[in-house]
Amino acid sequence: MFDKRNDSIECTVDECRYHCKDDDYCTLNKIKVVKNDIMAENQEATDCGSFEMK
Numbered sequence: 001m002f003d004k005r006n007d008s009i010e011c012t013v014d015e016c017r018y019h020c021k022d023d024d025y026c027t028l029n030k031i032k033v034v035k036n037d038i039m040a041e042n043q044e045a046t047d048c049g050s051f052e053m054k
Contacts, residue, residue: 003027017052026050 005025012024020027034049 011048013048013051015054016048017054018050019054 003021004027005020005023006027006029007025009026009028009031010024011019011026013019014024016026018026018028028050030050032049033046035046037045040046
């Protein structure tokens with residue numbers, strides 16, 4: 001079901017349900033990026049809100 005990579009979304013989180021099995025890409029059509037702090041001032045303050053554990 002989620003095996004076709006989306007060339008627009010690179011991803012190295014192979015623990016995610018939506019990670020492409022063959023490449024470091026996501027298989028979703030779109031993702032939701034969320035922030036962990038009131039104000040995101042660096043990369044660590046954001047996450048992929050579409051992540052689901054395999």
